[in-house]
Amino acid sequence: MSLLHCPVKFMEMNNSISGINKLQEQTETSLREISYWTWSELLVALKRWQDLLTVESSSGVIQRCLDSLAGRLALATEASPCPSTSSQDSSGFRFSCDTKSTESLKTSLSRATWWFDDLLILSPFLVEMVVKSMVAQKLDHVIISRFLFYYQKSKFFAATPHERRKIIETVIETLYTLDGSSVSCKSLFWILRFSMTMNINKSTRNKLESMIGSRLDQSTLDNLLVPSAYGANYLYDVNLVLRLLKAFFRGGISRLSALPLKKVASLMDLYIAEVAPDPCLKPSKFQALAMALPDSARDSHDELYGAMDMYLQVHAGLSEEEKLKICCALNYEKLSADVCIHLAQNMNFPAKTVVQLLIYQQYQLKSLLHCTNNCRAYTDRFCTSTEVRSKGKKDEANGQVVLYDGKLDVSSDCGEFRAQLQGMQWRVMELEKACRKMQTQMAKVVKSRVSRHGHPRSLPRICS
Numbered sequence: 001m002s003l004l005h006c007p008v009k010f011m012e013m014n015n016s017i018s019g020i021n022k023l024q025e026q027t028e029t030s031l032r033e034i035s036y037w038t039w040s041e042l043l044v045a046l047k048r049w050q051d052l053l054t055v056e057s058s059s060g061v062i063q064r065c066l067d068s069l070a071g072r073l074a075l076a077t078e079a080s081p082c083p084s085t086s087s088q089d090s091s092g093f094r095f096s097c098d099t100k101s102t103e104s105l106k107t108s109l110s111r112a113t114w115w116f117d118d119l120l121i122l123s124p125f126l127v128e129m130v131v132k133s134m135v136a137q138k139l140d141h142v143i144i145s146r147f148l149f150y151y152q153k154s155k156f157f158a159a160t161p162h163e164r165r166k167i168i169e170t171v172i173e174t175l176y177t178l179d180g181s182s183v184s185c186k187s188l189f190w191i192l193r194f195s196m197t198m199n200i201n202k203s204t205r206n207k208l209e210s211m212i213g214s215r216l217d218q219s220t221l222d223n224l225l226v227p228s229a230y231g232a233n234y235l236y237d238v239n240l241v242l243r244l245l246k247a248f249f250r251g252g253i254s255r256l257s258a259l260p261l262k263k264v265a266s267l268m269d270l271y272i273a274e275v276a277p278d279p280c281l282k283p284s285k286f287q288a289l290a291m292a293l294p295d296s297a298r299d300s301h302d303e304l305y306g307a308m309d310m311y312l313q314v315h316a317g318l319s320e321e322e323k324l325k326i327c328c329a330l331n332y333e334k335l336s337a338d339v340c341i342h343l344a345q346n347m348n349f350p351a352k353t354v355v356q357l358l359i360y361q362q363y364q365l366k367s368l369l370h371c372t373n374n375c376r377a378y379t380d381r382f383c384t385s386t387e388v389r390s391k392g393k394k395d396e397a398n399g400q401v402v403l404y405d406g407k408l409d410v411s412s413d414c415g416e417f418r419a420q421l422q423g424m425q426w427r428v429m430e431l432e433k434a435c436r437k438m439q440t441q442m443a444k445v446v447k448s449r450v451s452r453h454g455h456p457r458s459l460p461r462i463c464s
Contacts, residue, residue, distance in 0.1 A: 037068070039069075043118055046066070066130045069133070077112060112143050115147075119147070152194075155167055168198065180215065184218075217264050235275065235278045235280070236274075236278070238281065242285075245264075245293075253294055268289070269307065271289070272289050273310065276308075277311075283315065283318060287325055302335060308330070332356070340357060
């Protein structure tokens with residue numbers, strides 16, 4: 001009887017036809033009783049509606065049926081709740097070593113997902129509608145996301161190319177409406193690799209990349225190593241990673257805490273080192289990767305220097321200008337002493353970069369020497385002053401007025417300052433040694449380049 005309601009509305013029957021009023025009343029009565037239908041009756045009705053009629057023509061009826069389905073699932077979940085989880089890869093899905101706990105968890109998950117196979121009869125359009133009803137009924141978003149991935153896996157391989165694209169687009173669009181914590185980064189990369197084999201619309205692709213980018217700190221190097229599109233001559237899809245980084249920083253750096261930023265920086269250092277040996281990777285793309293993160297994201301630039309060294313070795317034919325653009329991403333202050341020495345004698349790097357490094361080291365040395373001299377003068381004045389005050393205390397002790405009544409360990413305070421001063425002096429000596437070594441190596445580099453190119457470059461005087 002319920003199926004007659006759609007033809008009546010679709011054919012726009014009117015009251016002039018005999019018996020129509022009674023037929024409409026009967027169909028309306030049947031639809032009001034949807035809440036009393038069995039689960040199987042709901043599924044059968046949905047299957048017939050979507051097979052016999054266009055979904056648009058009967059969307060109101062179907063919506064009532066889907067709402068009833070979602071309501072029953074919500075009640076079933078409340079009666080037998082699934083273990084709380086934040087994502088598909090969270091600890092809630094990691095089975096305990098205890099056999100009873102494992103079996104109990106498996107049983108709970110089975111109770112929460114029993115309906116997955118039943119809803120495979122639905123078209124992508126109806127899946128999108130029923131998920132909206134589930135969200136309105138406050139069904140667990142983790143369970144909903146699990147169903148969407150299950151639906152995609154189950155329907156994908158038997159579908160035509162057009163149907164596959166529709167399924168992928170529906171799954172992505174629907175996942176985008178769920179809580180971000182309900183979908184793991186690993187699962188999103190999995191569906192990304194599927195979507196790259198078909199021409200999904202740009203809006204849907206942007207939503208998928210936005211979801212991945214927002215949790216980029218949860219991804220791994222293997223996730224990022226996505227092969228480039230068919231026909232491209234470079235190995236990995238660098239443009240994809242740059243778009244994911246852009247999505248990660250959407251909203252501004254200020255909203256990001258330090259930990260996710262550091263994780264992404266470490267991940268990018270690994271990725272840049274992995275793509276650096278690619279002989280087809282353009283300098284502009286490598287430069288974009290190297291400069292994609294703010295300076296505050298990295299505590300050290302040693303890993304970035306190593307990736308640059310590898311890239312410049314493979315791309316030895318780059319011009320000085322191209323090399324300089326790449327080296328602009330380096331922060332000399334965040335290079336270790338060993339890396340600085342290596343850079344000073346590295347023939348792969350442009351001479352101007354080495355000179356800039358030496359000038360920076362000279363500035364650092366002068367600043368440290370100036371600070372050391374100030375500390376030495378202050379320590380001498382402090383020790384002299386405290387000795388005078390200590391003597392004054394003893395002289396005044398026999399009189400009526402006491403100028404100082406505190407405890408001052410002169411030898412301890414002066415000793416602490418002198419220890420700090422000695423430490424700074426030792427650091428200065430180490431810097432002087434490093435500067436002399438780098439100056440020697442730089443002189444060799446310049447001499448070698450002069451012999452080849454015939455244009456000497458003057459060096460700043462580093463150490464006296």
